[in-house]
Amino acid sequence: MSLLRVEGLTKSFKGLRAVDDVGFEVAEGAILGIIGPNGAGKTTTFNLVTGALAPDAGAVHLDGTDITGRPPHRVLAAGMARTFQLMRPFYSMSVLENVTIAVLAGGGSRRNARTTAAEVIERVGLGRWRDAPSEGLPTAALKRLELARALASRPRVLLLDEVLAGLVPAEREPVMDLLDELRTQDGVTLVFVEHIMAAVMRLSDSVLVLDLGRVLTHGAPEEVTRDPRVIEAYLGEEPDADR
Ligand SMILES: Nc1ncnc2c1ncn2[C@@H]1O[C@H](COP(=O)(O)OP(=O)(O)OP(=O)(O)O)[C@@H](O)[C@H]1O
Ligand SMILES: [Mg+2]
Structure with a gap:
């Protein structure tokens, strides 16, 4: 059974569908990478999963329990924590x-x-x-x-929103090692949003690609990054940008 199961999450802001029917599952001890261009809905997805925002539709199950719409402190108590893109x-x-x-x-x-x-x-x-x-x-x-x-x-599940952003390459390596250890030594299940593709490729068991609020594709890291639709979504943006 998946430790984290997200189905049909949807959220609009004044008519803009920031997150539109997003779903994914993460097995215990696995690492899911989430990528997508700026504004794709990655942070909003985290806000919906962790109770910072209430979804218009959809559901979040943690270890089989429906935690949809629970406020952040109750999501935390249920075993799921997150980091903030803006610390x-x-x-x-x-x-x-x-x-x-x-x-x-x-x-x-x-x-x-x-x-x-x-x-x-x-x-x-x-x-x-x-x-x-x-x-x-x-x-x-x-x-x-x-x-x-x-x-x-x-936490049993940790959601990381661009923890590597703002670090120079030499500083990224030890943080990636730490994330790897959190999984292998501490058994933490990780979902991480990241623009640094080297980290996505190294750490992820599978990768979810969001674009314009929707799931563009979901699969093994090598497959996803070869997908012409993913390359297209990133056109005009440099996914490996040093930021
Ligand atoms: N509280 C809000 N009110 C109105 N619009 C919002 C709000 N939060 C996010 N949005 C809009 O929803 C869309 C998705 O934003 P989100 O922050 O989830 O993107 P992101 O994928 O995390 O982007 P980035 O890579 O730049 O961090 C954007 O168009 C954003 O402007
Ligand atoms: Mg974001």
Whole structure:
């Protein structure tokens, strides 16, 4: 059975169908990559799956339970977390404080929150920044903080929205290694939106392509990236762009 099953998700904004009948399934421990041009509906899909937005139609099942329309904190409690494309830590707080709050928000006990947070911080390789203020962290560390906040609730499913964006190639490699480890060592099921094609090809078991809010195709990474319709959708855009 799929751990995450999404069916027929649809959402319009003032007549614009940002997400139109989108469906996919992810097996436990698998990695699904989601690609598509700017404005294709990738972030909106994440917002619908994690309860940040209510869908007009469609359903989300997590481990067989219908979680459609549940608010974000209940989706988190059910075992699914996400990172934000636009990071928003509490900049006035330290890395440890930020992750501690995320542990508590995820339902962790008050007594163990700081210990759990410290473990997660080590896990994502942020140990040396633990007590630093979040304001002024380099982008690569901010990205890891965003990951740590999402991992603080010990999710079974993690949705990642462009975690590699803004990193220089040398910084991407260790983050890709970390994502790989989250799957192999921690058993986390991953869904990641990414424009960096090298990461999509390396990490994904399967790739979902969105265009104009709809599923253009879904399949093995090599097949999907050879598909003329996918190449067409990316015309005028450089999918491997360094951003
Ligand atoms: N809250 C909103 N209100 C109105 N329109 C929205 C809202 N959120 C998204 N949209 C529109 O929905 C469409 C899909 O946006 P979305 O952010 O999901 O795209 P995306 O695939 O994540 O793009 P990118 O690669 O640039 O991050 C766009 O046309 C966007 O302008
Ligand atoms: Mg987006």
